[in-house]
Structure formats: structure tokens, C-alpha cells
Amino acid sequence: MRAPSYKITNQSFLTLLIFHFLLLLPILLKAQKTDIVILDNGDRLTGEIKWMEQAVLKFNTDAMSYIDIKWKKIVYLKTTNSFRVENSDGSLFFGMLETDSLKKELIVGIGSKANRVDMDDVVEISEVKDTFRKGLNLSVDLGFTYTKASDIVQFNLSGDGGYSTLYWDRNFSFRSVLTLQNDTSFTKNQNVKVTLYRLLPNKYFLTGFAGATQNTELGLKMRLSFGGGGGRHLLRTNNSILRAAIGLQGTREWQYGTSEVKNNLESVFAAGYEKFMLFTPKLNINISIQAYPNLTETGRYRIDFDAKIKWELIKDLFWGITFYDNFDSKPPQESSGEGQNDYGITLSLGWKY
Template identity: 30%
Template sequence: MIKTVASLLRSVLLFFTVVLISTPLLARDKTDVVILKNGDRVTGEIKSLDRGKMSLSTDHMGTIQIEWAEVAQVTSQWIFEVETETGLRIFGALAPADEPETIQILGEDSRNTMHQTSVVKMTQLEAGFLARLEGYVDLGFSFARANRAKEWTLDTEVKTRNEIRQIRVNLNSLFSDRNDVDSNTRNVLILDWTRFFSNRWLGTALTNFTQNQELDLDLRSTFGGTVGRHLLQSNRSKFTLAGGAVYTREKFIIDDPADPEDIRNSIEGVAALQYELFNFGEPEADIVVNLAIFPSLSNWGRVRMNFDTRIRYEIFKDFFWSVSAFDQYDSSPPEGAEKNDFGVNTGVGWKW
């Protein structure tokens, strides 16, 4: 298992290297104009608007983040998907309107005017796949001399979105080692594909692979889908509920020489929520909370739960300090196995 994880980590690092080398080559002309309320004028390439911040790539300052509330006017000849708080999505170029703090979306046969405070997301549609990539890498390490305890953590995510869909890959890995106990590993790999619909509805096809020595879990493979809706979506927060069903195959390693493996196949329901809170003052900070409950439909009475939360605090531009907590619970594990595993980690990271 350790070799598999090491190979996966090398693949992730190679992927990041390709992304960093390739992305600048795919950038378009930097002709977009952003005028701030203080009168400053910035020319560059508008990458996106999300969580109350506009990402703008410039020739001399690199990629900068501008708080959306401080923008007076935006102009771009390129096509964007513009999404409002109500879930309305409009496609077109960007131009200032006659009224202050309003924006025009210029489509082929339409002209829509809206107040800037109602706009919560912009996605550049004419950029290539690699140019739309965004993500983060978070690394943690701790050491205690008394028992020679060492712990490494890795949390990384890459995602890309176009006008109707998003692809996301997330890897969370932990390895701990002490002189007085056996080493412990926990690895979670998530791949999901999301299709966005009108009125803030979305559908997600998801795949999850989990390994956890603390729970005697050699591998849990999950395949399925959910339907959800952003109940709240603004430039400061987002709250999403989703429900669906998944197929799960689990392989436990148990301390029984006669039958060392416990393999389970089951159908489970899914009830999930996500809450995100953003603060773009100085310094930038955000909080993300995820909760997913899996009641078994083929083994009545069994319930699994995955919970995780992360607080991220910017140290300086694009680098942050984070604290995260997790809890994995199983109401009916194999005999002798733990019901839940929980922990708190801290680390430093970089986002792009």
C-alpha cells in the first residue's frame, strides 16, 4: 500500500509540474480593463470571479486578486459565464453600464444589465483546459523527540470548470510513525464530475477510494451520484445540500488467521452538506465544512459518516496556514475494529 501511495504522490507532483509549465503558454491577450473605486486602472486577463475575489493576470504584477466589492467597472471582449445569487447564468462579453456599480453582459443577440453585487461567479469560457485549472497544495509535518514520533500530512486539490461542468481531484494523505506503536496511514482519493443546471441545481458523479489502518480498512471503493442545490450563494458564503446513492465495496484486514479478510458489498444512500465562509479582508481567510452520511440500504441499521473541516489563513500572497479536522465513523465495523478515527492536522500550503 505504501508503494502505491508513493507512486500516486509522484504522479500528482508530475501533474503539477506539467500544469505550472503549460499554463502560461495558454494565456490569451491581456486586454481586459478593471477600474477600481479609488480610480486605479488595471489591464490584464480576467481569469475568474469566485468567493468575492476577481483573479486578474497581468504582465508586470503576475496574477493578482481584487476584491469584487472594490471594482467600479469591468470591460472585456472575451466571453464569460456570469452567475448571479439566484442561480441565473448569462453568457457574453463584459462592459460597464450607465448606472454606477452595474455591469452589462453582451451576448450575440442580447444585452443584460445587472448590479455588480448580484454577481457571484464569472468563468472565462475561451480559455483552454489547463488555463482554467485552480487548486492548492497543503503540507504538514510534526516531530516529538521523546518517542521519536513523526507525522506527515498532504492535502491537495485540482479542479477545472467550464460553462456547464466541473472536474475535481482531491488527495488527502497521512502517515504517522512512533517507536512504541506500529506506523499508521490514512489515504483518501476523491474524483468527481459535476454538471451545473439552472436555478443553482447540480448533479455529481463521484468516485472515492479510502484506506485507513486505524479502522483496519485496506480499501473502500465508492461509486455513485448525487443531486444537489446551492441553497445560499453569495460573495461571502455558500451552503449546499445534496442527496443520492452509491455502491460501496470494502475490504477489511482483521486479526483472524482463519479468515483474515472481510469483504463487503453494499448499496448506500447519501445525504451531504457543505458550508463555505469567506473573508477577503487583510489577511484573507476561509472556512469549509463537509458532512456526508451514508445509511446502508442493503444492511439495515449500519450508518457511516465522513466529516471534515478546514480553516485557512493567508500568511502572504497565495501562501497560507491551515488547521483541519476529520472524523470517519462506522456504526457496524468488523469485530475488533474501531468504530471511528478522528484527528486534527495543521500545515502550510500554496494555492493558485
Template identity: 25%
Template structure:
């Protein structure tokens, strides 16, 4: 269970059951789960309801009674490597007669969930071909790991890669480390902030402008997910430089998703990158707007 949706798999049904978690009154779970509460507490154990709207969490030799609506996430921890995976795949294609413009977008996300850790891989690619204009190619790759602690704190390590012909970036490699906190986390939305340090290795098509730099990372994310079939997510990353005077970069992502039957969905998103000291003869601001059709992968 996450984002207020409890998914139950049965042997007698072709489709998994999806249940709005804020409608659940009783739970009995015999397998072990990572259990996260709205106050930031976390447990690894089993659940059993002895009365409506309340569960008893058993972890080791200890127990704790909590209200059902205080649970914000359940991760079933099973044996077997592949059973830890969830993910999604997006594909979009736009064709415009004017200038014979064609645009192809592809996005992939995979999550590996264990008892205390969540590992995520994201890949986004855009290719645009148009008469009398140079081809545009953009690739975003992100490897992210989070470990959760008490009181809604988490440790975060991240590695990102960006290649963008519009900004003459052949490859920007950015490993980073940081901490963050969920200021709000419940069964309708979450809002988090974080901070850390990153090291940039930037390679441009003009190798004379290659450079390395240290930056502070300031991040925030706001996700609304329990509003019927609508999901809205906004994230902002800001990178004030420590080694280049006056340099400031920011990455902004916004997505809107509407769920359809059979685990399909439509999704629109915009990603923007701003650099106030870009490579010579390149734009300070670059953005991508895409809309497409997707399908959710569940085990």
C-alpha cells in the same frame, strides 16, 4: 472570480491583482466567461458596465442588465487544456520527542473548469510512525464532477477511495450519483444540501469481512470565505445503509485557513469517519487533525 475574490492577470506585473469583488463598481470583459448569479441563473458570454454598479451581459444575440453584486462566480473559458486548471498543495510535518513520534501529511487539490462543468481531484495522505505502536497509514482520494443548472441546482457524480489502517480498511471504493441545491449563495458564504445513492465495495485486511452494500448519501456544506483573510469550511456526509440493517456511516471535514502574503497560507483541519458497524476489533470512530503550511497554484 469566486468566493468574492476577483483575480486579474496583467503582462506588466509579476503578481496577479486580487480584488475584493464587493468593492468593484464597473467591469468590462471582452473574453467569454461562465457567469453565475446569486439567484441561480447562469450565462456564457461577455460583460460590460455602462454605469456604476451595473453590467450588461451579452450571450448570443441577447442581453441582460444585472447589478454587479448579484454576480457570485466568473470562470474565464480559454483555449488550451492547461489554462483550465487551478489547485493547491499542502505539506505538513510533526515531530514529538515523546515516543519518537513522527507524522507526515500531504494534500493535493486540482480543479478543471469548463463552461458548464467543474471537475475536482483531491488527495490526502497521512503517515505516522511511533515507538511501540503500529504505523498508521491513511489515504483519501476523491474524484468529483459537478454540472450546474438554473435556480442553483447541480448534478454531482463522485468516486472516493479510503484506505485506513486504524479501521482495518484496505480499500473502500464508493461511486455515487446525486443532485443538490445551494440554499444560500452570495459573495460572503454558501450553504448547500444534496442527496443521492452510492455503492460501497469494501476490502479489509481480514478478507473474511469484505462486503458490498448500497447506501443513501445525504450531504451538506457550509463555506465562509469573505471574512478578510479567514476561510472556514465544514462538510458532512451521512450514509444510512439500504442493504445492511441498522448500519450508519458519516464523514465530517472541517478546515480553517488563514491567508499569508505571496499566495502562501496556514491551514488547520480535522477529518472524522464514524461507522456504527465497523470491521471486527476496529474502532467505530477515527479522526485526523493536521496543521501545516501551503501555497496556492494559479494560472
């Protein structure tokens, strides 16, 4: 039996060619890296601008993959992608980027609607992302210790991440500290928190948050919390951030050994400080404190304190030490006889994406 034959006309061939071109178009566009950066030593780089924070521009090239460039070393850059730019007074600008090298200004946008920002006043640049995966940044720390003399095994896992779009920032964090002693005593201190920020002019912001906490030492089987408030960045530069916030939150608590459930309303007072030392080696210091006076249970208040120092060992790999203290003036159950505090120090290795 003779196989059927097909005649390919010029029109059908052109249609087929256009069809395959449209299929490949997203790949071709993704492969293009046409952003330009020129350094003060005359070096010209072509690639893709990812973001700028802590006075470091993250730049992606085909030849060298991701590289870090000191912001003060850049004399010219240009990109046709859309970015969000924040300056030191909290103002936000959106659009394509180019620099005026003579005036040392960053031009955000095009034409008569473009804004000019002094290069030294730029605090952060983040791309307006079209997908969650592209916009996600993530840091994970892992630690393990064993002490033979006291037969204590401790495992800790922590991390944080974020995702930004236009006027919104979304952050999450988690920590888990599990301790086993003499094969008989097992304690855990675990929490996870999700926070949403709506950025406002003059460094102000609105925030909403939700979280879950477990703490064996304080007899807390589970605490669910949700709330909101507002705050302000008191200091925001390329190497330091100081912020404060106030708000209200509702909590629902379960304790060990009883089916009783407690519902509480708490006020929230929070402050945080971050300090960055950017090169040789990179060093990050992060300190936060939250106070929760209870508005439902008279005389009860809680305080959470965290301090973390992280050193970069090699690119994107960090060694860290963390001190934490969780205080409750009237804990659900003083099950371990240790009173009102649960505190500890953890060592870890971390990776940043």
C-alpha cells in the same frame, strides 16, 4: 565547385513572410492583454481578467503579474473573452463582459441577446477555457509533526482542485495522514475523490462521484465507491456558500487479514458550508459532513466530518488547521481496539495556484 544560387522573387518572399507570420500568430495573440478595469479611485488597468470569486477579481498585468482587486472597487470593466457568470439566484450567463457604470450592471454578451446583472448580485465569474491546464485551479497542503515524549511521527498531505466549463464543474480532493509510533505501529488514513457537477437553474445541481479510501485504524484495507445524486445551494453569496445533497452510492470493501470482499449499497446525505474573509488576512473556513446509512447491511451507518481553517500568511501561501472524524458503526475490523472512530488534528502549510 561553385555553390548553387537561388533567386528569391517577390512572390516567394511574400509567401515566406506569410508563413512565418502564421507561425508567430498564436504567440502574438497569447501576448495580447487588452482587458480593461477602472477602479473607483480613477486608476485604469490594462491586462487579462482571469476570474472572480469570493468578491475578488483576479487580474493579470505585464507590470505586476497577478493582482487581487476587490469587486466592490470596480466601476468599469471590459473584455472580449468569453466568461461564465453566476448570480446570487443561481442563474448562469455566458459571453463577453462590459459594465454599465451608471446603472452598476454587468453586461454579459452583445447586442439584443445581452443579459444585464446587478454588480452586487454577481457571485462568480469564470473564463470558458479552451485547455485543461488554463482552467485548472489547485490547492496543496503539507504538514509534518514529531513528538519526542511519545515518539510519534506524523506526515500529512492534502489538496483539492477544480476545472469549470459552461454548465459543468469538475472537482477533486485528496488527503493522506501517515502516523508512525515507536517504530512499531504504522497507521494510515488516505482518501481521494473525484466529483462532477452539472449546474441547473435555481441553484440546483446534479452530481456524480467516485472515490477510494484506506483506513488502518478501522481495519479498512480499501474501499472503492461510486454514485450520484442531486442537491441545491441553499446560500451562495460572495462570502458564504451553504449546500446540501442526497444520493446513492455503491461500495466495494477489502479488509485486513481476510480475502473477503463486501459489496454495499448506501444512501448519501451531505452538507457543506464555506465562509470567506477576504482581506487582512484572508481566512477561509470549510466544514463538511456526509452520512451513509447502509441499505445492504442492517444497522450499519458511516459518518465523515471535516473542518478546516486556513489563514493566508503571504500571497498564495496559507497556514491551516484541520479536524477530521471518520465513524463506522460496524467497521470491517476493529484491529486497533480503538472502536468505531478515527479522528485527528493536522497542521499544515499550503499553496494555492
